[in-house]
Amino acid sequence: MMRHPQVWMGLLLWSVFSQAHGAWTVNMAPGATDISHAVFDLHMTIFWICVVIGVIVFGAMFWSMILHRRSTGQVAAKFHESTTVEILWTVVPLLILVAMAVPATATLIKMYDASEPDVDIQITGYQWKWHYKYLGQDVEFFSNLTTPAEQIHNQSAKGEHYLLEVDQPLVLPIGAKVRFLVTSADVIHSWWVPAFAVKRDAIPGFVNEAWTRVDKPGLYRGQCAELCGKDHGFMPIVVDVKTQADYDTWLGERKAEALKLKELTSKEWTLEELVARGDKVYHTACVSCHQAEGQGLPPMFPALKGSKIATGPVADHLNIVFHGKPGTAMAAFGKQLSEVDLAAVITYERNAWGNNKGDMVTPKEVLALKQAESK
Numbered sequence: 001m002m003r004h005p006q007v008w009m010g011l012l013l014w015s016v017f018s019q020a021h022g023a024w025t026v027n028m029a030p031g032a033t034d035i036s037h038a039v040f041d042l043h044m045t046i047f048w049i050c051v052v053i054g055v056i057v058f059g060a061m062f063w064s065m066i067l068h069r070r071s072t073g074q075v076a077a078k079f080h081e082s083t084t085v086e087i088l089w090t091v092v093p094l095l096i097l098v099a100m101a102v103p104a105t106a107t108l109i110k111m112y113d114a115s116e117p118d119v120d121i122q123i124t125g126y127q128w129k130w131h132y133k134y135l136g137q138d139v140e141f142f143s144n145l146t147t148p149a150e151q152i153h154n155q156s157a158k159g160e161h162y163l164l165e166v167d168q169p170l171v172l173p174i175g176a177k178v179r180f181l182v183t184s185a186d187v188i189h190s191w192w193v194p195a196f197a198v199k200r201d202a203i204p205g206f207v208n209e210a211w212t213r214v215d216k217p218g219l220y221r222g223q224c225a226e227l228c229g230k231d232h233g234f235m236p237i238v239v240d241v242k243t244q245a246d247y248d249t250w251l252g253e254r255k256a257e258a259l260k261l262k263e264l265t266s267k268e269w270t271l272e273e274l275v276a277r278g279d280k281v282y283h284t285a286c287v288s289c290h291q292a293e294g295q296g297l298p299p300m301f302p303a304l305k306g307s308k309i310a311t312g313p314v315a316d317h318l319n320i321v322f323h324g325k326p327g328t329a330m331a332a333f334g335k336q337l338s339e340v341d342l343a344a345v346i347t348y349e350r351n352a353w354g355n356n357k358g359d360m361v362t363p364k365e366v367l368a369l370k371q372a373e374s375k
């Protein structure tokens with residue numbers, strides 16, 4: 001029974017892996033937009049042209065090798081040149097290239113026609129998050145990775161959407177033409193959602209255009225497609241496409257939240273309130289570098305627990321969080337966080353992990369610094 005273990009092992013492996021063949025594919029996905037369907041059709045057209053070329057070329061090659069081999073007494077023909085052959089191998093490839101270029105050009109023209117959009121969204125890449133601003137709507141927010149650290153460090157099982165889940169997805173209305181204005185605040189990123197056939201580089205100082213129109217509601221996921229630093233893999237994209245009614249409701253709620261946040265700036269905060277809010281902000285914006293207990297990852301990411309920054313002068317602490325530190329991985333959060341969240345996270349860092357300074361930075365102080373910077 002076990003005289004041929006290789007055979008039995010092969011049968012076992014076949015029985016195991018054959019169960020997964022239904023979900024396994026090597027082809028592109030058609031996507032969820034007209035452009036993605038056009039790209040898929042173009043891909044299949046080029047693919048079958050290549051298949052036909054391959055069949056003809058290899059068929060002729062094998063036919064020649066089998067029927068004209070030396071063992072059958074065949075003698076190679078001797079000729080110096082053939083005008084007919086030279087014309088054929090020049091004209092035929094040219095016609096093939098034209099046949100491929102016509103649909104490719106038509107698809108590219110559609111892809112780059114971002115005129116007359118219904119919605120304009122500015123997308124800004126940061127290490128390592130995305131900022132979305134709905135132009136003309138007074139709505140903007142950051143989208144951060146929410147995969148738990150326990151999964152990242154292999155301390156718990158990976159979730160269904162491991163490294164592809166965020167706290168705030170980009171929300172789009174169904175059937176609307178949405179123009180994306182893509183740029184970056186630090187290094188080169190790339191905003192890529194395969195289902196939309198949209199991939200645009202986010203380059204500091206430049207604005208690249210792209211657009212989409214999605215006809216099917218649902219969640220669509222993507223990633224930064226440019227190596228932008230050590231946490232490049234922790235920069236996912238999630239797009240939530242809603243019906244027009246649901247989108248209008250969501251947009252109204254976001255506008256109301258923006259107004260409420262402005263009102264919170266003038267509120268008289270207590271130390272306990274700021275620490276509680278700062279805890280949430282820290283574990284969203286700072287924890288990946290400085291870690292949950294403020295221990296950091298020296299030497300690249302210094303500890304905040306007992307550090308000179310978190311226990312020294314408040315002005316120095318506010319300055320480095322607001323402006324960042326050039327030449328290091330410490331980003332400037334002055335434009336990334338609201339006045340309330342900046343005040344809260346600094347207050348939290350000065351009163352967490354045993355620092356217990358009792359200091360409090362108020363949103364009004366941060367607002368004053370922002371106003372001074374803008375002059």
